[in-house]
Amino acid sequence: MMQSSWTLKENSTGELVVTVEGDAWEKAQKKVFKAAKNQITIKGFRKGQVPDALIRKQLGNDYLFSLAAEEVANDALRDGIKEHDLTLVDRPLLDIKEATKEAVVLSFTCTVSPEVTLGDYKGLDIHKAEVNVTDEDVQAELEALQSRYADWVLKEEGQTAENGDQVVIDFVGTKDGVPFEGGAGQEYPLELGSNTFIPGFEEQLVGVKSGDVKDVVVTFPEDYNEESLAGQEAVFNVTVHDIKAKELPEINDELVQRLKQEGVETVEQYKENKRTELVNRKEKQAEDEFENALMDQVTANAKVEIPEVMIQSEVDRMYRNFENQMQGSGFTAQQFLQATNQTEADLKANMVPEATKNVLSSLVLEAIIKQENIIASDEEAEEEYNKMAEQYQMDVAQIKAIISIDSIKGELESRKALDLIKSSVK
Numbered sequence: 001m002m003q004s005s006w007t008l009k010e011n012s013t014g015e016l017v018v019t020v021e022g023d024a025w026e027k028a029q030k031k032v033f034k035a036a037k038n039q040i041t042i043k044g045f046r047k048g049q050v051p052d053a054l055i056r057k058q059l060g061n062d063y064l065f066s067l068a069a070e071e072v073a074n075d076a077l078r079d080g081i082k083e084h085d086l087t088l089v090d091r092p093l094l095d096i097k098e099a100t101k102e103a104v105v106l107s108f109t110c111t112v113s114p115e116v117t118l119g120d121y122k123g124l125d126i127h128k129a130e131v132n133v134t135d136e137d138v139q140a141e142l143e144a145l146q147s148r149y150a151d152w153v154l155k156e157e158g159q160t161a162e163n164g165d166q167v168v169i170d171f172v173g174t175k176d177g178v179p180f181e182g183g184a185g186q187e188y189p190l191e192l193g194s195n196t197f198i199p200g201f202e203e204q205l206v207g208v209k210s211g212d213v214k215d216v217v218v219t220f221p222e223d224y225n226e227e228s229l230a231g232q233e234a235v236f237n238v239t240v241h242d243i244k245a246k247e248l249p250e251i252n253d254e255l256v257q258r259l260k261q262e263g264v265e266t267v268e269q270y271k272e273n274k275r276t277e278l279v280n281r282k283e284k285q286a287e288d289e290f291e292n293a294l295m296d297q298v299t300a301n302a303k304v305e306i307p308e309v310m311i312q313s314e315v316d317r318m319y320r321n322f323e324n325q326m327q328g329s330g331f332t333a334q335q336f337l338q339a340t341n342q343t344e345a346d347l348k349a350n351m352v353p354e355a356t357k358n359v360l361s362s363l364v365l366e367a368i369i370k371q372e373n374i375i376a377s378d379e380e381a382e383e384e385y386n387k388m389a390e391q392y393q394m395d396v397a398q399i400k401a402i403i404s405i406d407s408i409k410g411e412l413e414s415r416k417a418l419d420l421i422k423s424s425v426k
Contacts, residue, residue: 004080012114012307016084016092018076021103025072029101032067065099069106076106087113090309111307116367119301122424126297128290131282133275141274142251142267149258152189152244160207161243163193167205168242171216175234182226183234187241201236212240225341294421299360302367306359314355315348322347368417376412381405384412 001022008014020028037055056064073094081088090111098105152166161167166189173183192202200218208214216236224230249255256270264270323333337343368374385408389396 002076002079004076004083006080006084006086008112011305012089013109013111016077016080016086016108016110017097018080018106018108019103020072020076020106024075025068025102025104028068028071029064032071033064036064036067061101062099065104066096069096069099069104070094072104073106077108080108086110089113089307089313111309113310113366114304114306114363116363117303118364118367118371119298119303121298121301121364121368121421123426124294124297124421124424125426126290126293127425129286131279131286133278133282137278138271138275141278142271145255145259145270146248146251147246149255150246150248153247155210155243155245158209159243160209161192161205161240162245163206164191164246166191166244166246167208167240168244169205170239170241171236173234173236175229175232180229180234183236205238205240208238208240208243210240210243214238214240225339227341291418291422294425295361295364295418298368298421299357299364302360302364304360304363306356306363310359311352311355314359315351318351318355318358319344319348362414365414365417368420369413372417372420374413374416374420376409376416378405380412381408384408 001024002018002020004016004018006014006016033055036059040055040058077092080086088110092108092110095107095109096104097107155161155165168187168189170186171184171188172179174180190196190202190205192205195202198218198220201216204214204216204218214237216238217233218236219233220226220229220231222231251267253266256267257265259270261270261273264273319333326333326336333344337347385396385399388394388399388403392399
């Protein structure tokens with residue numbers, strides 16, 4: 001038999017008190033006593049044959065009660081959560097308040113999902129930006145294609161370098177007259193105006209000729225990833241070998257055909273294809289910005305105090321995603337941290353604002369789902385499973401083994417809640 005009470009305190013933390021008595025408590029005591037009897041060894045007695053009274057005297061009732069309390073704790077917690085409809089967001093802390101042969105009183109300190117007080121989330125005066133793709137946008141895509149297949153042609157001796165030209169250089173960087181690590185290169189092809197190098201470097205090479213030797217003086221940015229150079233002045237001794245100008249190919253069907261893109265054989269087909277791509281890209285961007293603006297307003301209108309543990313949990317999830325992304329690109333998270341002169345703690349600290357926003361949005365959407373009685377059906381979940389299986393070229397059974405139906409339904413219900421907000425704008 002179990003009885004429980006729940007007292008919410010501050011910052012979504014409360015105390016769940018469960019009293020376990022009767023058969024459940026008696027069985028737990030017998031079980032742990034039997035286990036102790038089979039394990040304990042006392043001189044003069046065979047293992048498992050030690051008299052009960054002697055075992056109790058040696059171990060003590062408090063110790064046996066603590067073992068029995070741990071035996072019933074999981075069931076007590078589960079029943080208490082169910083009775084009071086609690087959603088735990090962290091592992092609870094157990095304290096045995098009182099234990100006798102007749103009953104045990106367990107106290108669980110629990111952090112629960114916080115209460116959300118919704119503000120306005122319907123009829124918001126926010127609208128999606130109109131999407132417009134101009135002829136200039138399409139022309140820019142053509143020029144990008146033209147630049148992609150450009151040739152670098154050596155300029156005549158005596159001609160100067162201009163923005164857009166490529167200079168082939170040797171360089172050695174020094175600070176206070178001393179070369180620093182990573183500050184040298186040989187026959188490096190640098191396109192002027194590409195902003196590849198430190199701000200101010202490329203501008204000082206405009207006007208040079210092949211054979212020139214020049215000192216380029218720059219100041220490293222304050223946020224430069226090498227701490228010893230950040231904000232410091234440095235001098236690069238630069239030797240110019242070659243200067244090359246970009247020779248653009250003619251925009252014609254032959255240029256387009258170099259792409260070997262199915263269904264795109266002419267300039268007009270390329271322009272039509274690019275216009276469709278640009279419309280789709282801008283539509284998605286406008287939709288994303290619209291949804292973000294709506295959620296920013298909806299969450300700003302709501303009141304909720306987020307437990308720190310929820311934010312930290314989201315930070316941990318984001319960091320695991322970051323590790324997976326790095327691994328997918330052929331690097332490790334540690335290599336990235338070393339290259340950017342950061343620690344794991346630094347990166348996680350930078351994730352906190354986004355993590356907070358994610359948790360807040362999730363909590364507010366959950367509150368709207370509850371308020372509006374939004375439900376995703378089994379049929380809708382099955383349809384979503386089929387879509388995912390097709391998208392990832394996997395069997396539905398494989399997808400189901402990875403993602404639970406509750407997760408699928410939760411995602412569908414969140415989408416429905418967002419659609420409700422979007423469809424109700426003024």
